[in-house]
Amino acid sequence: MDPVQLSIIVPTFNEAPNVAELVRRVSAATSGMDAEIIFVDDSTDTTPDVIREVSASAPLPVRLLHRSARSGGLGGAVVEGFALAESDACLVIDGDLQHPPEEIPALVERFERGDVDVVVASRYAGGGTAHGLADRTRVLVSKIATALTKAMFPIRLREVSDPMTGYFILDRRAIDMATLKPRGFKILLEILARKNLRVAEVPFAFAGRHAGESKASVRQGLNFVSQLTALRFGKMSLFAVIGGLGAIVNLAIMWALTQMGVGYIAAAIVAAETTIIGNFLLQERFVFNDMRDAASGGWLRFAKSFTFNNAEALVRIPVIALLVETWHFSAVVAAGVTLVIAFFVRFVFHSLVVYAPRRAGVEPSRARRFVEELDAQAMSPGEL
Numbered sequence: 001m002d003p004v005q006l007s008i009i010v011p012t013f014n015e016a017p018n019v020a021e022l023v024r025r026v027s028a029a030t031s032g033m034d035a036e037i038i039f040v041d042d043s044t045d046t047t048p049d050v051i052r053e054v055s056a057s058a059p060l061p062v063r064l065l066h067r068s069a070r071s072g073g074l075g076g077a078v079v080e081g082f083a084l085a086e087s088d089a090c091l092v093i094d095g096d097l098q099h100p101p102e103e104i105p106a107l108v109e110r111f112e113r114g115d116v117d118v119v120v121a122s123r124y125a126g127g128g129t130a131h132g133l134a135d136r137t138r139v140l141v142s143k144i145a146t147a148l149t150k151a152m153f154p155i156r157l158r159e160v161s162d163p164m165t166g167y168f169i170l171d172r173r174a175i176d177m178a179t180l181k182p183r184g185f186k187i188l189l190e191i192l193a194r195k196n197l198r199v200a201e202v203p204f205a206f207a208g209r210h211a212g213e214s215k216a217s218v219r220q221g222l223n224f225v226s227q228l229t230a231l232r233f234g235k236m237s238l239f240a241v242i243g244g245l246g247a248i249v250n251l252a253i254m255w256a257l258t259q260m261g262v263g264y265i266a267a268a269i270v271a272a273e274t275t276i277i278g279n280f281l282l283q284e285r286f287v288f289n290d291m292r293d294a295a296s297g298g299w300l301r302f303a304k305s306f307t308f309n310n311a312e313a314l315v316r317i318p319v320i321a322l323l324v325e326t327w328h329f330s331a332v333v334a335a336g337v338t339l340v341i342a343f344f345v346r347f348v349f350h351s352l353v354v355y356a357p358r359r360a361g362v363e364p365s366r367a368r369r370f371v372e373e374l375d376a377q378a379m380s381p382g383e384l
Contacts, residue, residue: 005034006108008091009081011074012039015095016047020054025101026093027059033108036061038084039095040077042070074166075182075190082172091169092187099167103204107169116198117174120160120188121167127203148344149189151351154291156192158357159199163189167204170197239347242282246275247339251332264324264331268317271335276309283350291355304354312342 008026012019019039026037039051041064048066055062065084072079078092091107093099103121111119123129124146146164150157157163164186179194180187192199250271257267280302284292295301316338323334 005087006030006036006089006091007081007085007087008035008037008093008104009078009085010037010039010093010095011077011081012041012043012047012051012095013074014043014045014047016043016045016050018096019047019050022095022097022101023054023058023062025097026104029101029104030060036063036086038081039064040081040084041066042074042077072182075187078187079177079180079182082175082177085172088172089169090172092166094166098207100204100207103167103202106202106204107167110200110202111169111171116200118168118170118188118191118197118199120162120199120201121165121204122160122162122201123165123204123206124161125201125203129205147348147352151348153193154351154355156196159201160192161201163192239283239287239350240343242279242287243339243343243346245282246279247336249278250275250339251335254335255332258331265317265321268320268331268335269313272309272313272317276306276313279309280305288350288355291357294357295355296358301354305350308349308354309346312345316342 008030010022015022023037026035037058037060039062041048041051043066048064051062051064055064063084065080067077067080070076081092082090089108089111091104093101093104099121107119107121110116123142142164146162149163150160153163165188166186168188170191174197175191175195180190182190191197253271253274254264254267257270258264262270283305284298284301288295292298292301296304319338320331320334323329323337324331329337
């Protein structure tokens with residue numbers, strides 16, 4: 001037999017009603033290609049039996065690995081699929097048909113140009129949509145998670161609009177599978193965060209499920225947060241340390257002023273302005289130092305940061321008042337609660353807006369290439 005030119009990896013968990021339709025549509029989309037389908041299955045229902053039944057009459061080779069341990073979740077299943085693949089060109093697609101198989105030829109065509117390591121099917125690139133998400137809440141959660149992820153990896157993911165899609169094709173020789181630590185279902189994020197790769201995107205319309213129920217859950221969300229924290233235990237942690245120090249100073253100033261008889265609202269304003277300036281100076285030096293050369297000038301960065309933080313404070317202080325006056329929190333506790341929430345919002349804004357590159361599509365400078373090399377060293381497995 002001729003060697004397989006495309007290995008299509010499908011991680012599945014209780015997707016029995018979707019298997020036959022998925023194989024039919026993938027077969028039609030890959031007509032004329034040398035392709036195979038590898039199901040890596042973690043199911044507790046009849047999905048493995050259905051896969052075996054469908055494979056008997058499928059027009060292309062269909063293989064099955066049914067896992068009992070389910071190590072690493074769906075991300076771990078994809079990694080095991082890479083190891084089983086006959087081809088170095090591996091395409092990953094979900095088993096619920098929210099990733100339309102009809103887009104496979106477009107992904108393969110872009111990949112075959114040979115100038116990139118990964119081609120990502122993006123919901124957020126030009127022409128792509130996320131209409132298949134269940135409701136507005138899911139859309140909002142997806143966008144917030146994407147923004148947070150890009151903020152944590154502004155260099156690695158600067159060319160990627162949808163780092164958490166599960167629909168992509170890559171050359172498995174470009175990745176070091178020994179370094180991957182999959183957990184949950186965001187395997188593309190794991191791959192892109194571990195190594196600098198050349199990436200291109202193809203827009204696609206995220207569809208509704210063909211059958212069955214969504215696997216999204218609070219537990220999956222916690223897995224995602226855990227994965228993200230483990231991957232980027234650098235820039236955000238420094239931001240958190242400075243934010244934590246700022247919070248302590250903020251609370252100390254507020255406590256001191258209230259002890260002196262100053263009203264808690266006025267004390268909160270003075271404390272906020274003091275820490276906003278101090279935090280900016282420390283962030284410039286220790287957190288975003290690698291991004292300053294490509295960003296806008298120092299005074300403009302300060303203006304953006306100062307304006308945003310004051311706007312955030314204008315929102316936060318009425319919330320403090322609500323907690324104190326309505327729910328009878330102490331002023332210091334109320335301020336502490338709101339500061340924790342504000343931390344995440346501030347980090348995303350500073351990473352994506354305050355320190356955004358001035359110009360897009362410009363060849364990176366020698367300084368930026370040097371920074372990227374440092375980033376690559378910092379992200380080696382031993383540093384995580």
